[in-house]
Amino acid sequence: KVNPRPGKMVIYNGVQYGGNKQEIWTDVPDATSWDFPKGILIRIVRGCWMLYEKPDFQGQKHVLEEGETVLSHLWGINNVECSPRKVIIGSIKRVIKDHSIPEIELHPEADRKGTIFYIQNEVPNTEEYGAKLSLSSVIVNSGIWLAYKRPDFEGKFVVLEQGCPPLPKSGAEELDPVKSLRPLKMGGLKVQRPTNPKIIIYEQPFFTGWSMELTENAYNLKMLLDDSRQSQDEEFHGVGSVRVISGLWTAYEKEGYKGHQYLLEEGEYEDWKMWGGFDNGLFSLRYLQAEFTEPSVTLFEESSLENGNHLDTTQEIPDMESVGFGNVVGSIRVNSGVWVVYEQERFFGEQYVLERGVYKAHTDWGGKDKTIMSIRPIQLTEKSNHQKLKQLKAYSKPNFQGVCVDFIAEASINESFVPKSFQVLQGCWLLYSKEEFSGAQHVLEEGHYPDFTFSCWSTTIKSLKPVKYEFSEPSISLFAMDSCKGREVNFQSAVNSVLKKDFGFYTQSIRVKSGLWTMYEEDHFRGRQMLLEPGEIFYWTTFSGWRTVGSLHPVNQPTVFLRIKNRAQDLYLTAIGDLKDSEATQVSVSQKNRKDSQIWYYHRGLLKSKAANRACLSVIGGRDVPGSKVALWSEHGKAHQKWRINRDGTVSSYIGDDLVLDIKGGNYYDKDHIIINLLEHQQTQYWEVEIL
Missing domain, CATH: 2.60.20.10 (Crystallins)
Structure with missing residues (x-):
């Protein structure tokens, strides 16, 4: 059983955030009417996509994987020093929609006789298979593959598809022999806006027929729809299509949150096949709330969390046998986050959505037996810099009813509007009973407040403002x-x-x-x-x-993703080296690259890298010696891993308040590396935090 996933792609007009944008959820056969006169910035939220030079998916191709990409030019113009020019896109296709296994055949011998190698994973160096490989020696059985001119996926590459030889202008003639190969793959499960759940269900496929918008759990969709529809002529038989506007949802085959489970990420599901259903039976819905930044789970071989073989993990595991645990899971403790477990390897088969808590037996998570062959968490993904999320919603009636007013900055409340309930979608807010931010205060952390039970002092709100982030342990x-x-x-x-x-x-x-x-x-x-x-x-x-x-x-401030820029050099704090090995990763400053290597988050005094398996910024050696290097290291929580981001822009170490992050400088290879230094108010000791 394949578990499809939705796609999302955003194209911004211009090479910076702020221009007009196009949000794309599915294939676009003809995009030539879109006008991009000065380049584009593309953000792939989910899936792998292909830009085509001409309509109907013809002509040259440009591959896009998850992340951000700036295209100042397209279709043959590669001089990056030129100013951005008009970009014309012929068509767009989502080419990777699930976790189906990619496969190629390698035929080292020119006549395609002899040994054949069947490959399902990346090949950093094709020379390990013997003779030099030409493009004609590579046959794609499934998936989309990239063939590179140099080992380790460096240099020029061409796109290889099943039954589609490279085009004459693709540069394929320059790639013989092929030095490395890798398949395109989807990233992990993710959510962008978990605190603002909204979903629309439709009667028919392709978003037609009657529709209903939901922002709360639905224990019984049939009963809910029967109560809301004026006409009862047709009996409710299921859902034809779904749009998840925001939040993370679990859909169930039966009412009461029972039956087959389907994880619904933000995106479009044009029919029941797109959410991996067996039919259009979908009778209850529940949205998921959690701290998604640092998921953790413990799997037990025995029921009731009994002692014995167990496994702690914070990462996805495509094959449980590969980590030596086996396929039998008797009980599970979700320590944090939301996890999905699967009956088959590589995230195939029946799926079960697990929230924080204890599952003492397979029946607790809805499984028919103890078989679990793969597991993965849902991760929070950063929002784009430009996004002004409506951080607080105020309603004129309790339970989020009546007139809704959105706030994204401090404001006085109009006399004609009397708020009775609130939704804090991001950050923390301070509410005041009088104008000009005075009178009784109410501190609202991220969450939903259906009435004034959070206060026994005043039910009058005249002004409000967001609370600035404080990056230090309380x-x-x-x-x-x-x-x-x-x-x-x-x-x-x-x-x-x-x-x-x-x-x-x-x-x-x-x-x-x-x-x-x-x-x-x-x-x-x-x-x-x-x-x-x-x-x-x-x-x-x-x-x-x-x-x-x-x-x-x-105050419980939600974890947020950051970029940290040095004021003096206008360069960003960057993890470099082998990001898979937290003990082989250096930290330096470099130009903005729009990659995870420049994304950080602050958690309980630790500055962690999103790219390097949550490794922490650490003072090497652990001593309070000015000039000591700073690099990434596995978390242990000692003082030399803890930091305080001060409001004056300095970042001080817990091993000494007078020791702050600085750039080494000089003329050697490591001049851009990060060290700790005595606070001397040098410009390189001041940083700007960009909250994503």
């Missing part, structure tokens, strides 16, 4: 005397009462060392709220108007 000190003197208690996590039990503490002054904190006047996170940023408050009662602090907790 730490706060409360003092029993004014001016941060006297008895001191320090916290790094939530405290539901500082007045009772072990503390009996009446706060008179506060020092916020790092992080953002929500303070409450009463215990158990009740009463008036106030957001505190790093700094000192010498007279708490005067500052707040409260008698003391009842309870407090650090």
